[in-house]
Amino acid sequence: MRWWWLVGLFSLAGFLGACGNNSSSPSTPSASPTAAANVEPISVNLGPEGNYPNGLYTSVTVCIPGTSNCQTIKDILVDTGSYGLRILASALTLSLPAQTDASGNTIGECAPFVAAFTWGPLATADVHISGETASSVPLQVIAPANFPAPPADCTQSGLPAADTVSSLGADGILGIGPFIQDCGTACATSGASNPGSYYSCPSSGCVITTESLQNQVQNPVASFPADNNGLLIKLPALGAQGTPTASGSLIFGIGTQANNGLGSAQVYTTDDLGNFTTVYNGSSYSSSFIDSGSTGIFFLNSSVTGIAQCTGGNAGYYCPSQTLNLTAQNVGQNGTSGTVAFSIANAEKLFSTANAAFNDLGGPNPGAFDWGMPFFFGRDVFVAIAGHPTPAGAGPYWAY
Amino acid sequence: MTGPPDMSASPARIVADSGASPKGLRTTDPPLLQIVKVLLILGALIIFLAPTSAIATLGEPVQSIAADQQALGGQLRMLNQPQPSTGEQALHAQPSAPSNPAYTVEQISTPAGMAVNEYVSPNGTVFAVSWRGPRLPDLSQLLGSYFAEYQTAAGGQPAQRQRLLLQTEHLVVETSGHMRDLRGRAYIPALLPPDVNADEIQ
Numbered sequence: 001m002r003w004w005w006l007v008g009l010f011s012l013a014g015f016l017g018a019c020g021n022n023s024s025s026p027s028t029p030s031a032s033p034t035a036a037a038n039v040e041p042i043s044v045n046l047g048p049e050g051n052y053p054n055g056l057y058t059s060v061t062v063c064i065p066g067t068s069n070c071q072t073i074k075d076i077l078v079d080t081g082s083y084g085l086r087i088l089a090s091a092l093t094l095s096l097p098a099q100t101d102a103s104g105n106t107i108g109e110c111a112p113f114v115a116a117f118t119w120g121p122l123a124t125a126d127v128h129i130s131g132e133t134a135s136s137v138p139l140q141v142i143a144p145a146n147f148p149a150p151p152a153d154c155t156q157s158g159l160p161a162a163d164t165v166s167s168l169g170a171d172g173i174l175g176i177g178p179f180i181q182d183c184g185t186a187c188a189t190s191g192a193s194n195p196g197s198y199y200s201c202p203s204s205g206c207v208i209t210t211e212s213l214q215n216q217v218q219n220p221v222a223s224f225p226a227d228n229n230g231l232l233i234k235l236p237a238l239g240a241q242g243t244p245t246a247s248g249s250l251i252f253g254i255g256t257q258a259n260n261g262l263g264s265a266q267v268y269t270t271d272d273l274g275n276f277t278t279v280y281n282g283s284s285y286s287s288s289f290i291d292s293g294s295t296g297i298f299f300l301n302s303s304v305t306g307i308a309q310c311t312g313g314n315a316g317y318y319c320p321s322q323t324l325n326l327t328a329q330n331v332g333q334n335g336t337s338g339t340v341a342f343s344i345a346n347a348e349k350l351f352s353t354a355n356a357a358f359n360d361l362g363g364p365n366p367g368a369f370d371w372g373m374p375f376f377f378g379r380d381v382f383v384a385i386a387g388h389p390t391p392a393g394a395g396p397y398w399a400y
Numbered sequence: 401m402t403g404p405p406d407m408s409a410s411p412a413r414i415v416a417d418s419g420a421s422p423k424g425l426r427t428t429d430p431p432l433l434q435i436v437k438v439l440l441i442l443g444a445l446i447i448f449l450a451p452t453s454a455i456a457t458l459g460e461p462v463q464s465i466a467a468d469q470q471a472l473g474g475q476l477r478m479l480n481q482p483q484p485s486t487g488e489q490a491l492h493a494q495p496s497a498p499s500n501p502a503y504t505v506e507q508i509s510t511p512a513g514m515a516v517n518e519y520v521s522p523n524g525t526v527f528a529v530s531w532r533g534p535r536l537p538d539l540s541q542l543l544g545s546y547f548a549e550y551q552t553a554a555g556g557q558p559a560q561r562q563r564l565l566l567q568t569e570h571l572v573v574e575t576s577g578h579m580r581d582l583r584g585r586a587y588i589p590a591l592l593p594p595d596v597n598a599d600e601i602q
Contacts, residue, residue, distance in 0.1 A: 081578035112535045114575050114582055115564035157536035158551040192511035195534040273581040289578055294562045303599055316565050365563055365576050367602050
């Protein structure tokens with residue numbers, strides 16, 4: 001309710017935007033004319049439905065491979081906690097070619113997220129972001145009307161499907177974390193070790209299949225001809241009450257251009273799941289990570305931190321009576337360690353403003369630190385992709 | 401935003417009435433046959449009324465873990481050595497084991513990289529399960545008769561990719577992590593053994 005007026009505003013913006021979305025010309029870059037070819041503007045706002053705090057959004061242009069038949073899609077969530085591009089079928093007017101297996105059956109995917117799944121077929125597109133192009137990249141089209149329902153293997157987690165703008169909080173997700181494929185070698189292997197994300201979908205119904213690494217949904221950044229070893233997210237520092245919006249840059253490549261050098265950033269390598277250790281109050285949490293797709297800094301829980309949880313609809317956030325100034329130490333697999341100072345404000349008070357961008361929003365996450373959007377404000381954060389060389393060695397690592 | 405911890409309907413836990421009386425039955429059969437009939441009817445009722453009890457685990461006796469192991473296609477082992485929750489990376493998909501002797505933990509690990517810990521109280525009841533792996537496990541199997549309560553609550557809030565924190569009438573379910581490394585736990589607060597802190601369930 002508190003953002004009802006913004007809902008209207010954003011709906012209108014979405015409508016106006018949609019009118020200009022379909023471009024049949026090769027739409028390169030939405031970056032400003034002065035921006036370098038590896039810079040894509042990003043914005044923190046309340047999202048397409050006006051109710052998503054700390055949502056980090058950008059635009060992506062997808063084209064039928066090898067053609068100038070393209071569509072630019074706005075409100076794509078920038079997510080360093082996942083891998084690959086996923087677009088709601090409802091946002092896509094372009095008919096991208098479906099990925100099929102040797103028998104001509106469409107490949108479907110049940111992509112596992114922490115609290116939802118996305119279901120839909122794979123398609124192939126040339127993906128343009130800033131002046132960079134990833135050619136013929138597999139992506140997921142979420143929930144098209146003419147596709148079989150998700151199989152039981154996909155729904156037995158009991159989690160809901162994220163299959164609408166409302167449930168996704170976006171028109172799509174751009175997964176640009178430190179790995180290439182969303183699954184990896186396990187899904188390329190047949191037998192019991194295949195966790196079962198990919199399906200072959202003949203008319204008789206979808207069955208789990210193996211999917212080669214090159215055919216899996218994947219981080220398009222790794223497919224750029226240059227500037228493909230990682231990226232840098234740059235967002236401004238914020239005041240304690242937040243701001244209505246915040247604008248920044250998604251800069252591709254690490255140490256490949258004048259604008260993406262590591263400089264004084266410290267490198268924190270991760271394990272092969274993308275995690276490092278965060279030490280808080282003398283205890284170590286080895287499954288910690290950085291995630292631009294998380295709206296807050298989510299860590300531990302009230303019984304460990306002593307920070308009161310909010311109640312009612314905001315129970316997923318912390319609501320201390322006064323803003324808390326805290327510190328934790330991140331430790332990379334390479335032994336690099338550094339202290340992070342962060343603040344946790346009362347989420348209900350933050351939400352009572354009309355602001356969208358907050359550097360002090362947090363909540364519980366038992367057993368680990370999830371350094372979400374507040375971590376990014378006022379800090380240049382590099383993501384290095386696994387196996388790709390950079391001036392500081394190969395990824396996966398974070399640097400800031 | 402994470403939605404409210406919707407209170408949902410009670411789980412369909414049906415306790416067979418062991419005090420059923422045979423008085424309503426025809427009495428033309430010999431007494432022994434009557435008893436056999438009653439037992440058969442009671443057995444049928446139990447099977448009919450509680451179809452999930454044969455495979456359910458959360459809230460069920462420790463013996464139900466074997467059914468989970470079979471359903472998940474994994475290896476079972478007892479975690480009897482306390483392990484640090486931090487430091488050296490052990491197996492990826494291996495939640496840390498407890499050090500509290502007030503319960504035991506049995507772990508099912510699957511070839512697909514999934515590890516499921518089942519926490520068993522001294523009276524032999526599974527009071528909590530936790531999991532870690534590239535996907536979520538079959539929670540309809542692991543939560544058994546509590547699955548409907550969980551699913552109703554999970555579906556009642558806006559889908560979120562970042563994590564789930566649910567507290568229903570009988571159950572707590574939490575998920576966290578990120579793509580390729582999904583974690584979670586579910587427990588029944590009323591069944592936690594004395595002196596066991598929920599934070600030990602990892």
